[in-house]
Amino acid sequence: MSGRSESDIEWNGASTTGVREVLVVGGGVAGLTAALFTARAGLDTLVVNHGESILRRNAHLENFPGFPAGVNPRLFADMLEAQTTRNGVDHRTGRVAGLEHFESADGEGDGASGDDASGPGFVATVGSAEGDDTHEVAAERVVVASWSDVDYLDGLDVDLREAGSKTYVDEDGFGRTSVAGLYVAGRSAERYHQAIVSAGHGAEVGITLVHDSETPFYHDWVTPEGYFTDRGREVPPGCEEVSETERRARERESMAAMREYFSELHAERQRTHPSLVEDEVGRVEEE
Structure with missing residues (x-):
């Protein structure tokens, strides 16, 4: 698929040349924890979230360290989101419908291409919460944390693994996928379906991304x-x-x-x- 040019990109109908350093798709425990670490490292981070984390269906969260008697899972989710906001993460409500390579304005390639990548890498098509219009967001690096929706990756040559009705994104053990600049965290990476596991893997992926970006850390x-x-x-x-x-x-x-x-x-x-x-x-x- 051909790359998109910088002048094509719009947000809320307005053309912009702004490119996020990190786009996290999914606002569950894994995505928010990854975003927390990238933002605290100084990377401009946006989380786009659609729907609700499955965590909110729990009656009581009783196996997350630090809460001896457990905690209301909806309160925990609210606290985690507030923590990311406090540390500089931006949030948007919407569903990512497509993701493709972003071509830099000088036309010299498709952006991020390894650990030393420094240019824009991806453009995401984001549907509004009401579904009436779409916007586009460009980012140098993307974290997939959107269990169980990965259909938007169809435009990228990323390695996936089918397991019955479920689709997982292959990664190297640290969240790096087969596409440079694209990472995966939490359940989408076939990690155990537990909040503490998702948090730990999200943190690991966020730190991996920070190191790959060559941000001093x-x-x-x-x-x-x-x-x-x-x-x-x-x-x-x-x-x-x-x-x-x-x-x-x-x-x-x-x-x-x-x-x-x-x-x-x-x-x-x-x-x-x-x-x-x-x-x-x-x-x-x-x-």
Whole structure:
């Protein structure tokens, strides 16, 4: 398939030359965690999400570390999305209907072509939430985290694996697919269908993408003041040293946020499998 030119790309009907560094397709646990790490590394990251994460159908999330008595899965999903927004991730509601190579404005190729790729790589056709119109988004790199929809990859020569009614995207163990600049995270990569596994794989894929982009990065750590510098080392890229005053301020802020999140029962209705109720997202009738 021939590449698209930069001047063709539109968002909300307006032509734009802006190219995202990272586009994440899917706003479940894997996609949001990948986006969290790419954004914290300084990459301009957009998540496009359609529908709801299957996590929201759970009655109670009881096997995610850090919540001794479990947590409302819809609250957990809200908290994760808020965390990504706080760290610079942009969000759009819409369904990616197609993905193809993006040809740079100088016509010198199809963008990303390996670990040292620096040019635009892909253009995604995104349908609006209402389905009335489409927009286009260009990105240097794309993370597929849209279980179970991968039909939009038909325009790319990416290796897929059929398993009965399910389709998985082949990857190298770190989320890299057979198409340079295209990554896959979570259930679409045939990882176990557990929130903690999706989070871990999303983080791994996000960090892999950061390294492949040649963004200076060591670890995503917040350390006490002097952790590196008192040993005669510069603070590595991706790390931060904070004073005791700053550490306490952040702790107080986090405590206040958690008190607010857990101050009352989550208002969103319980979900179930959509085939069991007359509701497109499986909302159970309130008693």
